[in-house]
Amino acid sequence: MSTPEQTTAGNQNANTAKSGGVKSMDEIVALCRRRGFIFQSSEIYGGINGFWDYGPLGAQLKRNLKEAWWQDIVQQELSGPDGKPVDIVGLDSTIIMNPKVWVASGHAAGFNDPMVDDKETKQRFRADHLIGLYQAYNVHTARERELLDQATSHIADPMNSILPLRTLVASSIGEAVDLLFSDKKLRQSIGIRKFVPSSNAADPDDDTTAALVDFGSGEQYVTIDTVPVRTLELHYESVVSPFTGKTGTLTKPRQFNLMFETFIGALQDEDSKAWLRPETAQGIFVNFWNVIDSTRVRVPFGIAQQGKAFRNEVTPRNFTFRSREFEQMEIEFFIPPLEACRAGEPTPTDWYKFWRDLRFRWWQSIGLAGDNLQLREHEKDELAHYAKEGAGTSDIEYRFPFTAPGFGELEGVAHRADFDLKAHASACGKGDKMKYFDQDLQVELQGAGKSKEEIQQKSRYFPHVIEPSAGADRGTLALLCEAYTPDESRASKVYMKFHPRMAPVKAGIFPLVNKDAMPETAERLYKQLRKKWVVEYDPKQTIGKRYARMDEAGTPYCFTIDGDTLTNQTVTVRDRDSQTQERIAIDQVEAYLTRRLG
Numbered sequence: 132m133s134t135p136e137q138t139t140a141g142n143q144n145a146n147t148a149k150s151g152g153v154k155s156m157d158e159i160v161a162l163c164r165r166r167g168f169i170f171q172s173s174e175i176y177g178g179i180n181g182f183w184d185y186g187p188l189g190a191q192l193k194r195n196l197k198e199a200w201w202q203d204i205v206q207q208e209l210s211g212p213d214g215k216p217v218d219i220v221g222l223d224s225t226i227i228m229n230p231k232v233w234v235a236s237g238h239a240a241g242f243n244d245p246m247v248d249d250k251e252t253k254q255r256f257r258a259d260h261l262i263g264l265y266q267a268y269n270v271h272t273a274r275e276r277e278l279l280d281q282a283t284s285h286i287a288d289p290m291n292s293i294l295p296l297r298t299l300v301a302s303s304i305g306e307a308v309d310l311l312f313s314d315k316k317l318r319q320s321i322g323i324r325k326f327v328p329s330s331n332a333a334d335p336d337d338d339t340t341a342a343l344v345d346f347g348s349g350e351q352y353v354t355i356d357t358v359p360v361r362t363l364e365l366h367y368e369s370v371v372s373p374f375t376g377k378t379g380t381l382t383k384p385r386q387f388n389l390m391f392e393t394f395i396g397a398l399q400d401e402d403s404k405a406w407l408r409p410e411t412a413q414g415i416f417v418n419f420w421n422v423i424d425s426t427r428v429r430v431p432f433g434i435a436q437q438g439k440a441f442r443n444e445v446t447p448r449n450f451t452f453r454s455r456e457f458e459q460m461e462i463e464f465f466i467p468p469l470e471a472c473r474a475g476e477p478t479p480t481d482w483y484k485f486w487r488d489l490r491f492r493w494w495q496s497i498g499l500a501g502d503n504l505q506l507r508e509h510e511k512d513e514l515a516h517y518a519k520e521g522a523g524t525s526d527i528e529y530r531f532p533f534t535a536p537g538f539g540e541l542e543g544v545a546h547r548a549d550f551d552l553k554a555h556a557s558a559c560g561k562g563d564k565m566k567y568f569d570q571d572l573q574v575e576l577q578g579a580g581k582s583k584e585e586i587q588q589k590s591r592y593f594p595h596v597i598e599p600s601a602g603a604d605r606g607t608l609a610l611l612c613e614a615y616t617p618d619e620s621r622a623s624k625v626y627m628k629f630h631p632r633m634a635p636v637k638a639g640i641f642p643l644v645n646k647d648a649m650p651e652t653a654e655r656l657y658k659q660l661r662k663k664w665v666v667e668y669d670p671k672q673t674i675g676k677r678y679a680r681m682d683e684a685g686t687p688y689c690f691t692i693d694g695d696t697l698t699n700q701t702v703t704v705r706d707r708d709s710q711t712q713e714r715i716a717i718d719q720v721e722a723y724l725t726r727r728l729g
């Protein structure tokens with residue numbers, strides 16, 4: 132475990148994969164460092180926990196992801212569920228806003244994570260990240276259920292009164308199993324001598340996991356499951372610490388606000404206090420009225436924004452997955468409430484499904500096409516405070532090596548109802564005066580001979596909102612994990628199989644040897660191609676080594692200028708995935724790339 136200020140290799144690399152085909156997170160992190168995708172922030176000073184820098188290849192990869200999102204959402208014409216064009220406009224709002232924004236949005240009072248400290252080791256962790264090893268009660272038969280009920284019948288709240296034998300900190304059960312499997316030091320620190328995971332064959336839908344362990348007094352089966360926060364609240368003194376395996380050292384969970392504070396101006400007092408935004412969404416909501424007044428867009432329409440967000444995460448972990456500074460790509464799509472929907476026009480539920488499915492297909496289109504991507508509708512009890520029950524909330528999730536066999540959220544799609552616009556209208560003191568006026572609906576209702584009151588009531592409303600909210604850093608991490616492809620037959624032993632649209636470098640251009648006019652010809656081709664794409668000229672080392680470098684960078688095509696080029700004006704082109712080579716005319720290289728990259 133690292134201190135809050137420093138990133139240790141132990142923390143960032145803790146996701147060693149289990150056997151069975153899961154990619155090794157350690158190896159992905161090592162490649163990212165070696166090839167300049169991602170570095171620790173402030174690395175020469177030991178890093179800083181929860182902050183990451185993108186190197187040359189990573190910066191380009193993330194930019195490609197963000198640009199594809201912007202092009203496909205803001206620039207390209209989209210057709211809505213009724214086949215009509217959808218209007219989306221862009222925005223770039225500030226990171227620091229008037230603090231009243233965060234009071235109105237509910238973040239000042241409610242953007243909290245429950246946090247627990249270990250008084251002995253001074254370690255801090257998120258209460259909902261505590262995973263326990265429990266004595267296994269095999270409740271797969273009615274008789275076993277009866278026995279368990281009898282055993283716990285004297286306990287008022289049995290669900291929260293069964294205490295784990297040992298605990299550890301992990302953001303998923305899959306990660307906990309990985310850690311216990313691979314980290315000997317961790318096993319020792321919490322008193323485990325032997326750990327053999329086994330899947331819960333009796334109930335494949337049950338996401339608890341069983342394992343055979345030895346705590347020093349013989350082998351026994353345990354189940355591995357999240358420790359409910361309620362259990363910690365009730366029994367924090369009796370729950371064993373995830374750092375020492377002892378009881379009596381944990382504090383009761385306390386709410387911890389995740390927003391970073393800062394001060395505006397020279398004085399540091401209550402009046403000058405401000406926050407760094409924890410989401411870009413609120414910048415969109417408070418600009419809703421400005422956009423309506425300054426453009427021709429009318430409900431239904433969307434506002435899209437990309438930008439930094441900051442959260443003082445209690446336990447940043449899993450490489451860039453949970454960072455303290457990260458980038459979001461958010462759309463707030465404004466729709467009429469159900470009462471204002473006209474016959475034959477999409478309802479809020481249609482819009483919700485439209486965005487959910489469109490966004491899922493988008494992630495597939497940029498290379499997350501396999502079964503590592505899934506769409507998950509939220510259970511009723513998972514809905515956020517602003518989410519509209521009934522219309523739905525879903526997560527688009529990716530199976531990262533550190534969440535496998537589980538999934539981690541890439542993007543959430545939520546129906547936020549009119550929660551935010553109403554809250555800001557009320558907090559700024561203007562209330563109903565800030566309702567949106569739907570002129571078309573007014574004309575329609577007038578034409579239908581409706582009463583003045585009904586027209587007034589229906590044509591003025593606070594629009595409802597469908598919010599697809601994605602993380603650019605999590606997206607980039609998913610692209611890296613998906614692309615990482617071990618291949619023992621290659622010199623590099625691994626290649627990055629990026630979708631060509633995402634690949635940071637689109638082509639490598641090599642002179643076979645540094646003589647006989649080959650460098651000059653190659654440089655001419657390089658200069659021609661770099662006007663359109665990011666391409667790399669590399670005259671150094673053997674051709675095999677150059678291919679290996681490009682394989683690790685995920686470059687889809689490499690063009691080599693050789694002796695034949697000078698006589699017949701052809702070059703070889705090598706395909707990254709198949710490693711096959713063909714000869715094409717040098718004056719056809721640009722057309723060849725255009726066909727494949729657009």
Ligand code: GAP
Pocket residue numbers: 409410411412442444451452453454455456457458459461540541542543600601602603604605606
């Ligand atoms: N406006 C809604 C909102 O912010 P969220 O689920 O808290 O919703 C949206 O965040 C997305 O932002 C997530 O799906 C994730 O991709 C990304 N994200 C959130 N917290 C993050 C963190 N600490 N590090 C990296 N990405 C994060």
